[in-house]
Amino acid sequence: xxxxxxxxxxxxxxxxxxxxxxxxxxxxxxxxxxxxxxxxxxxxxxxxxxxxxxxxxxxxxxxxxxxxxxxxxxxxxxxxxxxxxxxxxxxxxxxxxxxxxxxxxxxxxxxxxxxxxxxxxxxxxxxxxxxxxxxxxxxxxxxxxxxxxxxxxxxxxxxxxxxxxxxxxxxxxxxxxxxxxxxxxxxxxxxxxxxxxxxxxxxxxxxxxxxxxxxxxxxxxxxxxxxxxxxxxxxxxxxxxxxxxxxxxxxxxxxxxx
Numbered sequence: 001x002x003x004x005x006x007x008x009x010x011x012x013x014x015x016x017x018x019x020x021x022x023x024x025x026x027x028x029x030x031x032x033x034x035x036x037x038x039x040x041x042x043x044x045x046x047x048x049x050x051x052x053x054x055x056x057x058x059x060x061x062x063x064x065x066x067x068x069x070x071x072x073x074x075x076x077x078x079x080x081x082x083x084x085x086x087x088x089x090x091x092x093x094x095x096x097x098x099x100x101x102x103x104x105x106x107x108x109x110x111x112x113x114x115x116x117x118x119x120x121x122x123x124x125x126x127x128x129x130x131x132x133x134x135x136x137x138x139x140x141x142x143x144x145x146x147x148x149x150x151x152x153x154x155x156x157x158x159x160x161x162x163x164x165x166x167x168x169x170x171x172x173x174x175x176x177x178x179x180x181x182x183x184x185x186x187x188x189x190x191x192x193x194x195x196x197x198x199x200x201x202x203x204x205x206x207x208x209x210x211x212x213x214x215x216x217x218x219x220x221x222x223x224x225x226x227x228x229x230x231x232x233x234x235x236x237x238x239x240x241x242x243x244x245x246x247x248x249x250x251x252x253x254x255x256x257x258x
Contacts, residue, residue, distance in 0.1 A: 046086050046251045053254070061106060061115075061239065061253040062088045070104050073133075073140055073240065078102035080243050092122050092247025103140050105133055105240040110255065115190045115239065117253040119149060123182050125246035126150045128169060131192060132237035136230065140240045143230050145171065145211075147190055147199055149248065151182050166199050166206035170224035171216075174199070174206035185251075193258050 047064030061069065064086040072078040079100045080091045090104075110131070121127065126149070133144035146169035152159065161173035165186075178201040180186050189200035199207035210216065211232060225231040241250065 047253075049254065056256065058254045058256045061117075061255050062250065064251070067104075069107055071107060072102040073105055074135055076102050078104075078243070084249070086251060088241070088250040088253065090127070090241070090243050090246070090248050092125065093245060096245070101243050101245065103130075103240050103242050105130075105140065105238040107238075109236050109238050110192075110257065111236040112193045112258040113191075113255050114258060115253075115255045116188065118185045118187050118251050120185050120249045121149055121151060121182060122247035124151050124154050124156055125182070125248060126155065126244045127246055127248045128242040128244070129188065129190065130240040130242060131190060132232070132234045133240045134230070134234045134237050137228075140238075140242070141169075141231075142228050143232075143234055144237055144240060145169070145197070145232055146242070147188060149188075152177055152179055154182065166201040166204075168197065168199060168207045168209060171219055172199075172207045172209050174201070176204060176206060178202045178204040178206055191258075 047060060047062060049058055049060060063069075064083070066083060067081065067088075070081075072081070077100060080102065081104045082089055082091075088104075113131075115129075115131070117129070119127075128141075128146040128148050130140050130144035130146045133140045137143055148163060148165055148167040148169045150159070150163065150165050152164050161167070162170050164174055164177060165179040166174035166177075166188075180202060187202055189198075191198040191200075195211035195213075197207065197209050197211060198205060216232075220226065220231060239255070241248075
């Protein structure tokens with residue numbers, strides 16, 4: 001959507017004519033730049049598709065009002081996900097390790113797709129967006145690759161490159177650090193098409209990889225996933241947002257099948 005700017009106009013000068021018989025005399029006042037006063041900017045409405053997006057096949061994953069289309073992994077009870085001011089919100093806690101925490105996933109499954117969303121993370125936070133998730137394992141990360149979301153600068157533990165924002169977690173580190181400072185909104189784009197995966201962060205492509213190749217199989221067999229035989233094997237699965245105990249917000253979450 002376009003950003004609407006409503007400028008206010010100010011008069012630049014006023015000409016005055018003298019009462020005497022001499023030449024007219026002009027009094028100049030300080031000029032005011034057009035639009036420098038009372039400028040109001042309206043943010044685009046969140047969680048709404050344009051007519052062009054709808055025509056192109058985009059669908060909202062989050063409607064901004066409720067959790068329709070979502071459920072907790074394996075339908076377990078949870079109380080950490082909700083809607084706050086038009087955002088999909090996960091409550092954060094450093095002490096709550098109860099069984100009521102759970103990852104949230106879409107009811108629908110997707111095979112080849114393009115996904116976009118905006119997200120904002122609390123200080124020292126850690127979360128992720130997983131895809132091609134299935135439910136035969138204890139946790140979503142045992143099947144689905146993860147687009148990492150984390151506080152790169154202030155996370156309390158040392159981070160490996162493959163743990164930083166935009167990474168294909170534990171497989172491909174981001175080519176650059178492109179996340180905005182904590183507290184600001186970031187824009188993520190994920191493309192999955194016949195095993196070809198792209199991770200984009202704030203307009204920068206940070207991961208470009210191909211699943212199920214010999215190189216991919218080697219990385220899986222020698223890294224964190226060597227004992228997780230089901231990791232990355234599904235050709236179709238759910239989209240999942242991770243409850244890692246950190247506060248995080250999502251909006252403008254949409255998907256298009258390819």
